[in-house]
Amino acid sequence: MLNEKTHVANGAKQMTREMTGAKMVVQALKDQGVDTVFGYPGGAVLPIYDEIFLQNDIRHILVRHEQGAVHAAEGYARSTGKPGVVLVTSGPGATNAVTGLTDALLDSIPIVVLTGQVPTFMIGSDAFQEADTVGITRPCTKHNWLVKDTDRLAATIHEGFHVATSGRPGPVLIDIPKDVQFATGTYTGPKAITSHYQPRLKGDMEEITELVAAIEKAKRPVFYTGGGVINSGPGASQLLRELVDATGFPITSTLMGLGAYPASGKHWLGMLGMHGLYEANMAMHDCDLMINIGARFDDRITGRIDAFSPKSKKAHIDIDPSSINKVIRVDIPIVGDVGHVLEDILKIWKSRGRKTNAEAVAKWNAQIDEWRKVKCLTYKPSEKTIKPQYALERLEALTKGRDRYICTEVGQHQMWAAQFLGFEDPNRWMTSGGLGTMGYGFPASIGVQMAHPEALVINVAGEASWLMNMQEMGTAIQYRLPVKQFILNNERLGMVRQWQELLHGERYSQSWSEALPDFVKLAEAFGAKGILCKDPADLDDAIMEMLEYDGPVIFDCLVEKHENCFPMIPSGKAHNEMLLGDAETQGVIQAGGAVLV
Amino acid sequence: MSALHLKKGSTSHSAYNLRPTFSDVAERHTIAVLVENEPGVLARVIGLFSGRGYNIESLTVAEVDHTGHLSRITIVTTGTPQVIEQIKAQLGRIVSVRDVHDLTVEGRAVERELAMLKVVGAGDKRVEALRLADIFRANVVDSTLNSFVFEITGAPEKIDAFADLMRPLGLAEIARTGVAALLRGD
């Protein structure tokens, strides 16, 4: 390795100084306040790993697969509100990060991924472990850079953090050729950077006033909130709570937005959408004012577009102008940061006398209470087998009030977790919403636990999803991360099986989980604790055993194999056509809906 | 930036210019995109169009401000009003895009394209080609005893018309630049 020279003028710390590119990387991360990096070494990043070896400020977590590194960084980011950082090598290291990048892009999660690259003079020669990383990741990052000049490296990294965390957050990638890491250049500190990228934060006052006027008049209003509230920071959730409680309007949320308004709150309707609650979807369908705050009218939410909330005036607050009028035409578009806009809404609404149509809203809330009586989450209890819903009810009861973070994998268990666990605060719920990435939850739980060493971190998993990144057991053990892997084991790709039952005449093509490992032995092989539970009578004790164990646990919870997840709005149907638990499931998806996913 | 003849504060980054969207009628729009002249920026713009299934009728790009490292991309696209609004919003999201202008809605724009046409033939056809070129104010930039290369600039429709006339007269090859456009007035 080349000698790194630091010229510190007169011994004083300067904003700019000479150092190698590799040292710059570490310096830039420190200056960005990074305390944890998730990564995996390889030839093209060895100079940076050498610098990591030579310092103690930044902790490097060695994952077991680069996809795990990105999901762990996502878990870190979502549970802290700070950007997650990843360091991987060129070629296969970079391509293994692609799923995580796409996941973070679709869920708007701020992460900064640093990749090694072959030296600049070998780029384009099909060198060993060369991949066109910026080309491959261009569509799955918010922005990416190939840095060819060491003098530009620090500025690019700082710009990367700025882009990842400003506006609608997202993943960025910085590709750093090995010669750029070895070469010496001038370090620039974060303060010296001015970026052209400055998304607008304040909403238009005229539009906000129009929304306030609509709030004053509304007879059947509903707040429809999403991940944008969480991304805007804890202050935004606080303002949301104030607005909801002051107006008395009911509130629902997407999968991404759970926790912004507390599940125990008086006005909480529960999650909406494909597997959302009856009362939430009915309120969306029948409302006369829909206030979308930081959600994006995703197809899981809207169902059939032409039948979506036909009678309502729609307002949409979003920091990304491209989200507005993309799917659903709205009447009051407000481009801005949720926190800033909520603040202005409250200010204007209060100054105009805090008016609502209280009488009509009371009637509306009474109607909603009627819908609540449907008790859409009811399931048939069993004394012989553990119903997955029951397992989650018990997990909820036994962990309530704890300093708790929940991750999930993707499938039925994910939807049940969203339905049966209550979230009182933002940043406590990490799930792959937009991409639906099986294998997300376990590494995400590792990232969360790194950020919150004392907290209870549980990954509610399906057995199939969990196996997709099970190699991260090694990481959990190595760093003594007491993550609890709560596997609802139905020995099925449950969500696939459910769709095959509904759509494909019960032909269960390839949706069995065959040849499953003995999860208890698997845990023990890694040096973790394994718990098997199959009898509902033993469940509470088993969960307590998991909670009390100081270390990682794999909890193999054998559940009912053929349980379907309800309520459900079948693809291509409207909100008021949802299926409840005892519904006929044959042929409910018609030709038009069958092509949808 | 006045040299670029772009008005500041256009439709980009704004969802307020809500023209009636959700009409099914496709419209043709000329969009000027001011981008930072950095590697990959064209790939970002093109990738956006291909990835989201938008049309590109023509696309031209060149650096227009050397000191400011800015390039101007002129895209002619077709789509329903909703799609056009999405295209502009999505372009505005690209980090290296500085400004997006829909020249079709911002005012009347001058659109010009340059084309070169090789016409091969002899006798009357050759004379007729030359006569028509004169009417269209096309220049001869290369000639042999049995061929011409004409250079013509104008609105795309004018070039279409000229090419249609040359076809029976021995049009062998055509190269077009695609549209460059500026708003009229100041």
Ligand SMILES: Cc1ncc(C[n+]2csc(CCOP(=O)(O)OP(=O)(O)O)c2C)c(N)n1
């Ligand atoms: C990487 C990936 N591959 C495939 C899918 C499609 N898919 C969605 S849910 C699911 C089954 C998940 O099974 P499991 O993890 O056991 O959860 P369950 O539905 O049984 O609760 C599959 C295959 C996906 N979401 N992600």
Ligand SMILES: [Mg+2]
């Ligand atoms: Mg399963």
